[in-house]
């Protein structure tokens with residue numbers, strides 16, 4: 001990677017100037033007019049070397065040779081430098097033969113990723129949207145770097161909500177065979193659909209909230225279900241099946257895939273054993289009829305309450321299923337790390353669960369490394385969590401449809417190719433809509449909140465998904481027009497303008513952006529890179545008339561540069577889980 005090369009060359013210059021082994025670091029220049037890069041290492045070295053930083057910078061600058069030019073020293077000791085045009089052309093040209101565009105492969109680890117996290121009988125909502133979008137781009141990024149990734153949707157299918165629904169259905173349709181002793185003997189014509197469950201869920205929840213009797217009933221149903229009542233299990237299976245079908249459709253629409261479709265309930269048979277093991281180890285203890293783990297530590301800056309594993313009524317908790325799932329994953333797949341891409345508001349839950357897993361011996365010597373990658377909230381214009389006009393949480397499906405509708409109407413703003421059919425137009429609207437919503441989410445650091453502003457997300461201008469898609473399409477259309485005119489792309493010649501140099505430089509940055517995304521677990525680094533590349537290309541396109549360039553070698557070179565840009569944007573957006581339309 002170019003950055004490794006720069007750092008090496010700098011270190012060589014420091015050594016040659018007599019400063020020994022110095023970990024020198026190149027950065028993108030903050031003053032592009034004096035050079036493409038800068039190095040501030042002289043400043044940090046001054047004290048140890050007992051020399052003025054300017055003197056160090058001058059001594060080192062004198063040792064910097066080609067491929068650098070415009071080497072200068074400024075201010076208290078900044079070394080400024082640029083890459084030669086020949087070098088830039090050669091390095092950028094080399095990307096043509098490299099489908100990874102310079103991105104390294106890393107030492108692979110076995111990584112499990114837990115994201116999506118939809119719940120049975122509840123429509124996926126905007127929180128699941130973030131988990132799915134961020135998780136999917138992180139899984140794509142880790143795979144691209146060479147890691148061995150297994151993603152798991154971790155369905156919410158085993159807690160009190162299940163008991164609440166069971167109780168609600170029993171109250172309404174007590175004659176269903178699920179409630180007869182021994183349960184049904186075959187398939188039941190019960191009329192259960194995901195829409196029905198979605199309607200029943202809030203009613204069941206408010207009933208349980210309103211009165212102790214209903215809550216008691218729900219708790220009893222939860223315990224009966226968890227301890228294996230065959231009729232309730234059959235009903236539960238039905239609820240899970242219809243829900244999974246709808247969740248799959250939502251995720252498919254978003255282009256998000258999982259290797260495993262496991263859920264909380266998949267550890268049901270190991271829960272008892274795990275609770276016993278934790279109790280024997282002295283990790284879990286009885287407290288007022290419940291089973292808990294004291295996970296607080298003296299040096300906690302805020303109190304961490306005990307993790308509740310089993311409630312007084314005998315039902316197991318979300319926390320217990322999470323701990324058992326760690327045990328299950330360790331036994332099953334022995335991962336090096338497990339990442340949880342879950343709302344930041346569950347931070348404390350994961351602190352409790354991870355500490356329990358450590359104390360329970362499921363984590364040994366820090367392996368698997370357990371990481372909660374929290375994310376912020378999507379807010380409405382009022383700064384509060386995003387809701388529909390009527391004040392409800394918007395379902396993911398409605399949100400996607402809304403975005404696609406917006407994209408559909410915005411397509412009028414650009415001159416679409418004349419021969420685009422109605423059908424193709426619809427396909428374009430879908431891709432643009434998804435690009436809008438995914439990019440708008442990923443461009444923020446995952447921990448930041450952001451405001452849901454569909455008009456801004458969908459704009460063809462600015463730091464948006466549609467802008468990036470449009471940049472790809474524009475670059476492809478230049479290539480198509482060139483081909484139609486019989487112009488061929490050819491070898492990159494040294495760039496002759498700042499705009500062209502900038503495109504070459506940006507092209508060399510993909511590897512660094514992908515690594516930053518992985519290391520910080522934050523796709524915004526890659527979003528930033530894709531945007532910068534598109535910006536530099538658009539500036540280049542506006543200052544250079546590629547198709548009317550008279551010098552055939554320059555024209556051929558510019559066509560290659562154009563092709564590299566569209567290839568790299570497709571690659572970068574692909575890692576973000578975004579697909580641009582073929583044309584517009």
Ligand code: ARG
Nearest residue numbers: 114117118119154156322342
């Ligand atoms: N179903 C949960 C929710 O909707 C998210 C699950 C996250 N993953 C986990 N292992 N706890 O909040």
